[in-house]
Amino acid sequence: MREHSISEQKGETLSWQMVNGAIELTFHHKPCNEIGSLMLAELETFVRALPEAAREAHALILHSSQAAGFSAGADLRELYHRSQGLKKAEATRGVRDFLERIHAVLNTIDALPLTTIAAVHGVTFGGGFELALVCDIIVADRMARFCFPELRLGLIPGFGGIPRLKRDLGNAVVRDLLLTGRSFNVMKAQQVGLVSQIAAEGEALRVARATASQIGKFDRATVAAAKRFVKPIPYDELKQEIDIFCDLYTQPAVEKGLRGFVENRTAQPYLP
Amino acid sequence: MPTTDNTLDEILNLAATHFRVPREKLTPDDDFFKTLGIDSLQALDLLTRLEHHFRIELPDYELQGVSDFRTLAGKIQSRL
Numbered sequence: 001m002r003e004h005s006i007s008e009q010k011g012e013t014l015s016w017q018m019v020n021g022a023i024e025l026t027f028h029h030k031p032c033n034e035i036g037s038l039m040l041a042e043l044e045t046f047v048r049a050l051p052e053a054a055r056e057a058h059a060l061i062l063h064s065s066q067a068a069g070f071s072a073g074a075d076l077r078e079l080y081h082r083s084q085g086l087k088k089a090e091a092t093r094g095v096r097d098f099l100e101r102i103h104a105v106l107n108t109i110d111a112l113p114l115t116t117i118a119a120v121h122g123v124t125f126g127g128g129f130e131l132a133l134v135c136d137i138i139v140a141d142r143m144a145r146f147c148f149p150e151l152r153l154g155l156i157p158g159f160g161g162i163p164r165l166k167r168d169l170g171n172a173v174v175r176d177l178l179l180t181g182r183s184f185n186v187m188k189a190q191q192v193g194l195v196s197q198i199a200a201e202g203e204a205l206r207v208a209r210a211t212a213s214q215i216g217k218f219d220r221a222t223v224a225a226a227k228r229f230v231k232p233i234p235y236d237e238l239k240q241e242i243d244i245f246c247d248l249y250t251q252p253a254v255e256k257g258l259r260g261f262v263e264n265r266t267a268q269p270y271l272p
Numbered sequence: 273m274p275t276t277d278n279t280l281d282e283i284l285n286l287a288a289t290h291f292r293v294p295r296e297k298l299t300p301d302d303d304f305f306k307t308l309g310i311d312s313l314q315a316l317d318l319l320t321r322l323e324h325h326f327r328i329e330l331p332d333y334e335l336q337g338v339s340d341f342r343t344l345a346g347k348i349q350s351r352l
Contacts, residue, residue: 032313068313123313143320147332182331185320 009049013039016046022059022212023050023114024205032068035127035159036075040102047108054113058220059212062135063119063205070120070144071128076153080258092246099242102127102159110134110164110233113224115215119208120144121201125183130159133168136227139211140186140195141204147183153261154253158245163237169193273352279326280345286325287318287341300342322348 008017013029025046027033050060064070083091109116118132121141129146132138148165150157156178165174173192177184189195199207215223248254274282280300288295291308298307305315316332322344323330328351338344 123316142324143317145316145320180331180333182333183316184329184331185323187324188329 009046011042011045013042014046016049018053018057019209020213021057021216022061022209023053023057024061024063027062027064027071028066030066031072032066032123033064033071033128034075034078035071035073035102035131036078037098039075040098040105043105044101047105050108050112057114058216058218058223060109060112060114060116060135061119061205061208061212062116062131063208064121067122069122069128070118070124071131072123073126073128073130073149074159076258077262080262088250092249095249096242096246099158099245103238103242106130106134106160107233107235107238110160110231113220113227115212115223115227117208117211119199119204121204123147125149126157126161127159130157130161130164133161133164136231137196137211138189138194139197139199139204139208140189141199141201142186143201144186144189144195144204145183146177146189146194147181148177149181149183151178151181153257154251155248155257156241156245158241160238160241162241163234166237167232167234274349276345276349279349279352280341282325283322283341283345283348286321290318290321298341300345301340303339304341304344305339326352328352 009015013033014025014027016023016025029039033039079095082094086094115137116135117137117139118135119139120132121144124132124140124144125147126149129148148157148161156162162174162178165177169192186195186198190198197207197211284298284300285295287293287304287308288298291310293308304310308314310318315335319330319332319335326348328348330347330351334347335344338347
C-alpha cells in the first residue's frame with residue numbers, strides 16, 4: 001500500500017474513504033479480518049494519513065465487509081508459524097514488537113480528536129473486540145457476538161482489551177468475560193453498557209452513518225475537548241498488559257493452545 | 273411454559289428456515305453440524321438466533337460436546 005492522502009485508499013486487508021464528512025475504514029480481509037502483520041502494516045499506513053484527515057472529517061467509522069463478522073481477532077496461524085523454529089526469547093521479542101506496534105495504532109485511534117464509531121456484526125472476538133473497544137461508540141447489528149477467548153489459548157487479551165474494558169464496564173462483567181472466555185450477544189452487550197445502539201441485521205453501518213451525521217453538527221473543537229475529558233487512556237495498564245502477555249507467551253500452555261487451534265482440523269475454533 | 277418437545281420443534285423449524293434445509297430432513301437426534309452442513313462460525317450464528325428467539329442467554333460453553341438438536345433443546349429448556 002503506497003502512502004496516500006486520506007481521501008481514498010485501497011489496500012489488501014483494508015480500505016478507507018470519506019463519506020459525508022466521516023472517514024470510513026473498511027476491513028475486507030478473508031475470512032474474518034484476522035489481524036496479522038499485513039493488516040498491522042496497513043493500519044500503520046492509515047494512522048499516518050490520519051492527521052491530515054482529522055482536519056477534514058468529523059468522525060471515523062470502522063466496519064467490516066466480511067459476512068462472518070467484524071473481526072475474529074489476531075491471526076493465530078501466523079502467530080504460531082512465525083514462532084516455529086525460533087528460540088523462545090527470540091519468538092517473544094517478535095511478539096512484543098508486534099504488540100507494541102498494534103498498541104501504537106490503537107492508542108492513536110483511541111485518542112483521535114474525531115468521534116470514532118465501530119459498526120460491528122457477527123464475530124467480534126479477541127483482537128477484533130479490542131479494535132472495537134478503542135472507539136467512542138459501538139453500534140452493533142443483532143447478530144454481533146463479543147468474546148475474549150484468549151484464556152482458551154493460555155493467554156490474556158494483548159491488544160489493550162482489559163484496560164479498555166475496565167474503563168468502560170463494571171469489573172464483574174470484565175471478570176465474567178475474561179475468566180469464562182464465553183461469547184455473548186448484542187442484547188447482553190447493550191445491557192452491560194458496551195453497545196450504544198442495536199441495528200437490524202446488516203444495518204450497523206447505516207446506523208453508524210446516521211450517528212456520525214448527528215455528531216457532525218457540533219463544533220469540532222468542543223467535541224475534541226469533551227472527548228479528552230471523558231475518555232482517559234490507561235497508558236500504564238496498557239504497557240503492563242503487554243508485559244503480562246509476553247510472560248505468558250513463554251509458557252507451555254500457549255504452544256499447546258496454538259498448536260491445537262492450527263493443526264486440529266476437526267476443532268471448532270469459535271466454540272469453547 | 274413450553275415443553276421440551278415444543279422447544280425442540282421450534283429449534284428444528286428455525287434451523288431449517290435459516291439454513292435452508294427441508295424441515296422433514298431434520299430429526300431430533302441428528303448431528304446438526306453434519307445435517308445442516310455448518311462450521312463453528314455458523315453454529316455461533318445459530319446460537320445467536322436461538323438466544324433471540326427464546327429470549328435467553330445461553331453461554332456458548334454449554335454447547336461443548338453438544339451436537340444434536342435434542343440435547344440442545346434440553347440446554348435451552350433449562351434457561352426458560
